[in-house]
Amino acid sequence: MIAVTSTTADTFRPALHYAARNTWLNDPNGLIHHEGVYHLYYQTNPLDSVWGNMSWGHATSTDLVTWTEHPVAIACDAEEDIFSGSIVFDRHNTSGFGTGSTAPLVAVYTSAYKTASARPGIQAQSLAYSLDGGYTWTKHPSNPVLNRGSADFRDPKVFRYESDAGSCWVMVAVEAQDFEVVFYKSHDLKDWELLSSFGPANATGGVWECPDLFPLPVDGDPENLKWVLTVNLNPGGPNDGSAGQYFVGDFDGTTFTSATTVTNGLQDPDRLGEYQWLDWGRDYYAAVSFSDVPDGRRLMIGWMNNWQYANKIPTSPWRSPMSLVREVSLRSTDGSWRLVQQAAANLAPYAGQTPSFNLGAVEISHGQHVLDGAAGSVQRIELALTPGTAEEFGLVVRGDGAQGTRIGIRPTEGLLVVDRRESGQTDFHESFASIDTAPIQATDGSYELALCVDRCSVEVFAQGGQVTLTELIFPAATSTEVSLYAIGGTAILNSLSVTQFA
Incomplete structure (x- = not known):
């Protein structure tokens, strides 16, 4: 393993942001806090510093500033690239992957099937599990577990939904070319039932990717919860290229209803500035949140790059950093709601x-x-x-x-x-x-x-x-x-x- 800290020396290597030691990095994946450790998985090319050979890299931290890089967690092979996804702690072993008293971590990821596979060109959702706290992974032998026969069905974010009627796993994924978020539920992470869909809406200037859905208290009031749906898109950002947008509304376990939609259907180019953006800059993309963060905090991190020039930025032998981890909250303002973001880590010890x-x-x-x-x-x-x-x-x-x-x-x-x-x-x-x-x-x-x-x-x-x-x-x-x-x-x-x- 490699400790990447602020003492690492080269001209552009960040001191306060994570970057892989000597490879390509893009979308954050599988973000989870588990047994006192923050796990950051991410899209990586283990063989080069440009996009390709998509696999899941892995880094850990206890303070969100100093990160330790570990070996590749889930590797591509001759049949599939490992595209974006998420990780859940299956504490009740609903999947059956656990053994004895050990509950598994379960990764839900997109299999991007290659020509050599039985499903060439298809993107479908697959599982891998870990019994050692997220350091080694075994692919489920019956993958994929959810296949729509689509070439652009990807980026599953899974969470546990609790209600008076019971609980289940909910998956939020996208049909990227259709500007559509799709919602599924499952009781065992293996068999999935379609619930509903959302979109197109607001910004549709590029494919939709990397969605997330989570509740936040309005103005800190736990009795007043709203749900936030984030959707990243490329291109089509407010300052060109990659970006992320969000919607605020309600989720009843089946359907997300937005209260902040400006335009239904395809976007109105003249109203781009009215949409709600996670970040207005050129270099904050594929942002998703961590699962199981203590004290109910909602922490997010994004890929700090832009697909317009991502493969060309002048860093070597690594390419692309992550953003700072941000704590997000929801504030009422002018009759609507706005995400408020702050750096999450305590930087004082690193001054x-x-x-x-x-x-x-x-x-x-x-x-x-x-x-x-x-x-x-x-x-x-x-x-x-x-x-x-x-x-x-x-x-x-x-x-x-x-x-x-x-x-x-x-x-x-x-x-x-x-x-x-x-x-x-x-x-x-x-x-x-x-x-x-x-x-x-x-x-x-x-x-x-x-x-x-x-x-x-x-x-x-x-x-x-x-x-x-x-x-x-x-x-x-x-x-x-x-x-x-x-x-x-x-x-x-x-x-x-x-x-x-x-």
Whole structure:
């Protein structure tokens, strides 16, 4: 096994985010907290640093920051690639895979059948089980357990549904090309009954993938639960390429009913900004949640990349990191509901020896102003800003005077902006250099931003996590400056703090 920590040295390898040691990585799979350990499984190519030979990689953590990489958990073979899926703890041994007093972990995954198989071109759902806590896996000999004869039926997320009438397993999967989420139930994880379907709705600019369904209390009230259905799509995101959307409504054990649908059927291109997005950035995809997290917390993680340029990003020998793990909650706002996201891990133990940088209220004049003593390559930056006369104002991170990633507010337009056109290496793909935006409104006349800056990424949590925007960047190792800026006038910095991590 390989411990991947913040001391691992190369130009872009993240300090606070998981990346495989020397292979390709994409969708998170099989997320579960079991016996005190967080398990992160993920799509990997064990043989290369580009997509292919899809298998399940495996990493574990006890604190969601430091991850230990383990051998491939479920490997592809001559007949099938192992596509995305989920893991449940079958504590009552409903599947019969357990032995004696040992209850199994059961992986439900998509078999993408190859030409050499008896089902060439078909995607169907299969099982594997583990009796050692998730480190070794045995494929069910009667796979697949659910086959619709479809080439695009994939990404099962399974959970235990409890009601007054009893309990059962519920599977949420997709018919990707039909923009349709399908719901099934089972009592033993082997025999499945179709319940209902949902979609098309809202964003349909690309195939639907990697769904999830879970309840959340509204404003923390356990007596007021709503259900959240997340669906990732590629392409068709709000800033182009891959993205994830969500719907809020009710689930009665059979049917999900959305209360936040903007457009039924195929999307209206003019209403893309009205849909509810998990993240407005270019690099947060295939996000799903962990099962069995203590204290009822709902934690999610996404693949930090975009299918437009995923195979081309300039990292070697690894390719693609995961996002930070995020805790999500549900807040009522303006007669509807909004997901609020915050970094889930306690990062304080990983702060470096460099003292934090703090700055009180100052006016930001037109231009760019380097903050002496704030430079760094791995940082958490928190700041509050109040508009003045400037048309745009904010912060430049990972800068060197001529380059940097600009993160700012355009108050008149109501936009949060991330400009990575001068963020370092951008010419590896024609679509990478970009200005990406998200809608944002002032709260009591000001804006609050929390930024997690790592060696190849920026995650922006705005207005207490009501808006998030995630971007890969590839700056030079020497590009570490932090600057304030304003364009066309002035603004007020109310406060700023910088914590260094490496």
